[in-house]
Amino acid sequence: MALYGTSRINARGHLEIGGCDVVELAQTYGTPLVIYDEEYIRRRCQAFVQAFKDKGMQAQVAYASKAFSSIAICQLIEEEGLSLDVVSGGELYTALKAGFPPERIHFHGNNKSIQELKMGLETGIGCFVVDNFTELAHLHALAEACQQKVKILLRITPGIEAHTHEYITTGQEDSKFGFDLNSGQAFEALKQALSQPYYHVLGLHAHIGSQIFDTAAFQLVIQRLAQFVQEASKKLGWQISVLNLGGGFGIRYTAEDTPLLPQEYVYALCDSVHKEWQTLRQPLPEIWIEPGRSIVGEAGTTVYTIGAFKEVPGVRQYISVDGGMSDNLRVALYQAKYEACVANRMTEDNSEVYTVAGKLCETGDILIWDLPLPRVKEGDLLAVFCTGAYGYSMANNYNRIPRPAVVMVRDGEAHLIIRRETYGDLIRNDIPLMSKITQK
Numbered sequence: 158m159a160l161y162g163t164s165r166i167n168a169r170g171h172l173e174i175g176g177c178d179v180v181e182l183a184q185t186y187g188t189p190l191v192i193y194d195e196e197y198i199r200r201r202c203q204a205f206v207q208a209f210k211d212k213g214m215q216a217q218v219a220y221a222s223k224a225f226s227s228i229a230i231c232q233l234i235e236e237e238g239l240s241l242d243v244v245s246g247g248e249l250y251t252a253l254k255a256g257f258p259p260e261r262i263h264f265h266g267n268n269k270s271i272q273e274l275k276m277g278l279e280t281g282i283g284c285f286v287v288d289n290f291t292e293l294a295h296l297h298a299l300a301e302a303c304q305q306k307v308k309i310l311l312r313i314t315p316g317i318e319a320h321t322h323e324y325i326t327t328g329q330e331d332s333k334f335g336f337d338l339n340s341g342q343a344f345e346a347l348k349q350a351l352s353q354p355y356y357h358v359l360g361l362h363a364h365i366g367s368q369i370f371d372t373a374a375f376q377l378v379i380q381r382l383a384q385f386v387q388e389a390s391k392k393l394g395w396q397i398s399v400l401n402l403g404g405g406f407g408i409r410y411t412a413e414d415t416p417l418l419p420q421e422y423v424y425a426l427c428d429s430v431h432k433e434w435q436t437l438r439q440p441l442p443e444i445w446i447e448p449g450r451s452i453v454g455e456a457g458t459t460v461y462t463i464g465a466f467k468e469v470p471g472v473r474q475y476i477s478v479d480g481g482m483s484d485n486l487r488v489a490l491y492q493a494k495y496e497a498c499v500a501n502r503m504t505e506d507n508s509e510v511y512t513v514a515g516k517l518c519e520t521g522d523i524l525i526w527d528l529p530l531p532r533v534k535e536g537d538l539l540a541v542f543c544t545g546a547y548g549y550s551m552a553n554n555y556n557r558i559p560r561p562a563v564v565m566v567r568d569g570e571a572h573l574i575i576r577r578e579t580y581g582d583l584i585r586n587d588i589p590l591m592s593k594i595t596q597k
């Protein structure tokens with residue numbers, strides 16, 4: 158088990174994050190509770206930004222808000238000077254309500270609705286990452302209708318698979334995302350976009366997957382895109398201003414994971430762009446990246462209360478917690494692995510092996526298989542590490558379980574950033590049966 162950011166074991170033998178005793182946080186806010194270590198998120202943001210400065214590269218680091226979106230996180234990201242990647246009207250709405258400067262927002266998505274495109278145009282976002290020919294036509298028509306020139310990047314599918322889980326790779330040819338490079342689609346898209354008067358084609362975007370531990374795939378993408386840029390400049394006279402290399406930088410969920418430091422990823426990207434562009438003999442583009450998981454993943458911890466026990470003799474001991482696949486879908490979806498500890502017994506030795514089950518009516522609702530822990534009792538607190546990315550953001554109300562509360566902690570203070578959902582919230586949009594309404 159590793160401790161992240163400001164986490165430590167305090168004098169009471171409890172887990173402490175951001176100077177706050179996790180046992181006290183659980184008493185105050187209830188469980189399941191998602192705890193974000195504010196200082197650690199800020200440190201991660203700063204590491205990415207500083208790395209580009211070290212290399213003297215013009216850059217934008219855009220936090221991919223799909224990893225975790227809320228008013229408070231958008232405000233924190235804004236304070237750290239990052240840009241923001243949104244993929245839906247809902248994420249855009251959240252960012253705008255947080256007061257995020259629209260010109261620093263980039264709008265992604267493979268099926269943006271007309272309403273979402275209009276919302277982006279009307280609010281003056283920084284750029285659209287155009288994903289396909291349908292969007293290329295729609296967005297231009299909307300821009301023309303309001304006589305507004307719009308900045309775009311074209312999302313390219315470079316035909317490169319990063320070595321990661323099959324469901325979270327996106328750069329391979331057979332993907333729903335982007336204009337395919339090898340078949341000539343990308344070239345055709347650029348040609349079309351350049352012929353449209355209301356487009357300002359800033360550059361290209363490629364994202365090859367998530368939870369990537371080395372830089373080889375990124376270097377390959379840069380090589381391919383550089384070749385494409387050369388072809389485009391020869392045949393279309395176009396010069397690229399922005400090269401967006403997406404996100405995907407890995408984090409350490411368990412000892413099996415061996416991520417690089419933010420600066421190691423960034424240095425490698427910068428070196429590779431330098432090298433390729435030297436051959437091209439063109440001005441260096443601005444580099445944009447879109448880290449999501451690597452900003453918030455390790456900074457999030459979910460605390461559950463342990464409830465029921467079940468032993469299958471000679472097979473395993475199950476402990477059940479008061480959440481599960483409703484607040485963390487990643488295990489069921491990707492066989493994701495996590496480490497955890499007992500927040501109120503941090504100094505005790507591991508003597509048991511438990512399988513941690515959620516409380517949902519689904520056999521696959523297991524959070525961690527075969528987890529070494531001290532002997533636990535009902536009411537103990539299980540803290541699962543590294544749930545900060547794609548945990549709350551993929552939370553759902555399966556079995557009508559309310560979503561957890563989320564707090565941000567720093568310097569001994571906790572601040573509630575998302576209230577726990579209530580049963581009332583769950584039925585807020587329900588409408589009674591017609592016959593019950595007409596009876597009244």
Ligand SMILES: Cc1ncc(COP(=O)(O)O)c(C=O)c1O
Nearest residue numbers: 221364367404405447448449450
């Ligand atoms: C286009 C794009 N950008 C950025 C991200 C963020 O990825 P990650 O959270 O792995 O950094 C994703 C998700 O994989 C993505 O699809």
Ligand SMILES: N[C@@H](CCCC[NH3+])C(=O)O
Nearest residue numbers: 223325327367487546547
């Ligand atoms: N939601 C995924 C990653 C998908 C990234 C979005 N393109 C995860 O939890 O790992």
